[in-house]
Amino acid sequence: MSTTTTTPVSRMTSLARAELTLLGRSKGTLFAALFVPLVLPLSVRSAAEEMDLAEAGLTPGTVVLPAAVGFSLLFAVYSALVGVFVVRREELVLKRLRTGELRDGEILGGSALPAALVGLAQCLLLAAGCTALLDLPAPSAPHLAVLGLLLGIAMCAALAAVTASFTRTGESAQVTPMPLMIVSMLGSGMFVPLELLPDRLASFCELLPLTPVVTLVRGGWTGDLSAYETLGTVATAVAWTLLAVFAVQRWFRWEPRR
C-alpha cells in the first residue's frame, strides 16, 4: 500500500493554494486589499507633517509606517478575511471541508493563509517604501517590529473569524468589520500617535487590539520601548488573540442559518 497520508501542513497548503486562486479572481477584494493600504498612508503623511512630533520624539517616518502597517492588517487581512469566511460559509464550502480530514483550525488557518501572506508582503513593501521616501533610518530593534507584525496578523485573522461568526451574508460582511476598523484607526495610534493624546485616554487606547501592533512596530524603529512596556504590549496582543480564538471555538458558525 503506497498511499500518501495527508498532514496538517499538506492539507492547509492545498486549501491555501485554492484560496489564493480565488483571491486573484476577486477584483473587489483584491482592490481593497492591495490598493487601499498603499494609498491611505499618504493621508497620514500629510497629517503627520502638521503635528508637533519632535516633542514626542517622533518623525514623520515613525508615524506613517506603523499607521501603514495598521491599515494593511485591517484591510488586507482583517476585513478581507471576514468576507472570505462568510462567503465560504454561505457557499457551504466550510461544511464540505468539514466532511474531510481537515480539522476546524486547519480550515480557518488554510483559508486565512493567502490574506496573511498578502498582509505580510505589503508590510515589508511599506517598510521599504518608508525607508526610501521618508528618510526612515534602519530599525533599532527589528525583532520588536517583526513580533508586532506576526502577532498582528494572527490576531487579525482570529478577529476576522469572530466577526464572521456574527455576520450573516456576504453583503453584511462589508459592514460588520467597520466598527473595529474605525476604532483602530482613531484609537490605536494610527492617525494620531498615543503620545499626543491626554494620558487617561491614551492608557485606555493602549488596551485596544491593534494598539500593541502599532506600538511594537513603532518601538522597533525608535528603539525606545522599555522591557516592561514591551511585555505589557505583547501581553495585550496575546490576550486579544486568545480571546478571539476562544470566541471562535464557541460561536463560529460552519453552516448558514436556515
Add this chain to the structure above:
Amino acid sequence: MEANEHEHVIEVTDLRRVYGGGFEAVRGIDFSVRRGEIFALLGTNGAGKTSTVELLEGLAAPAGGRVRVLGHDPYTERAAVRPRTGVMLQEGGFPSELTVAETARMWAGCVSGARPVPDVLGLVGLEAKAGVRVKQLSGGQRRRLDLALALLGDPEVLFLDEPTTGLDAEGRRDTWELVSALRDGGTTVVLTTHYLEEAENLADRLAIMHDGRIAVTGTPAEVTATEPSRITFELPHGYFVGDLPPLGELGVSDHLVDGRTVRLRTRELQRAATGLLVWAQTAGVELRRLDVRSASLEEAFLGIAKDVTAGTGTTKEYAA
C-alpha cells in the same frame, strides 16, 4: 476478508438529534449496515434522512444514542474515521470561481491516498469540463463533481445524500451503475433518496423514515411484502359488486367501491386475478381500465406515510 464479510461497518443505536430551537429531527432510531452493502434511507422531506446522515458523517454530535462507523465515534474520533469515508452532501459546497480541476485538486490535497484527479473526473464523466468554472456547471454536473470528490480517497464507506437529485434519466442511470460497481468492489454505501425507483434498483437493504423514526426496514422485497397487491377495474354496466364471485374465496382481503371503480387488495394476486378474469369471460363482459399490479416499494411507502400522517397528503411528490 471472509471473517469481515458480515461485519457491521455502521451501527446506530437509539440515535437522536435535536436542533437549537428544540426541534427533534431524529427520535431514537436503530439500524446497522454491513460491509459491502448499499443501505438506503427513504423518507418524505423533513423525515430526518439528512439529519441522520450528518450524524453518521460526524458533522454534528448526537443529542442521544450512539453511532459507530468502522468501530469509531465519527464525531469525537474524527481523525480515525475521516480518511476512510467519502461524503457527498445534499448541496455542493464549492467556491463558484474555481474550475472543476482546481476544485478536485484542492480536495485531493486534503485526502489521504487520493487518486489522480483526471481518473476521478473520468469516472463521473466530467473530464471534458475540467477547465470550466463551477458556477457555469449545470445542477447535474455539480452533483457529479460532488460524487467525484467523495470518491477521491477510495473510501471504504461512502455517504451519498440524494446523489441523483437534479440528474437527467441518463445521468441517474450512470450514477447507479457507478455506485453498484463500487459496492461490487467492496465499498459500503449509505444513501438517502427521494426516488423509490433508486432505492428499489440500488439498495440491498433500506429503511423508510417518517417523522424522525424508522417505520420499516429490510430488503426491498421484504419491505414490499408487507403490502398487498392491487387490482383495479370499472364495473360493467348493469353489474354490481354483489354480482362478482365471492371475493373472500378469490383471496381478496378487502375491497373499495368508488362510483363504478372497484379496488381490490390481495396477497394472492394470481388467484384473485384469475378468478376475476374467468368470471368476466363467463359473463361475457369487459372489465374496462383493468389494472393488476403487485405491490411496489411505492405502495409500501405511501402506505407508511399514510398510516402515520393519517392522510394529510404529504406524500404527493413520491407518486412520480
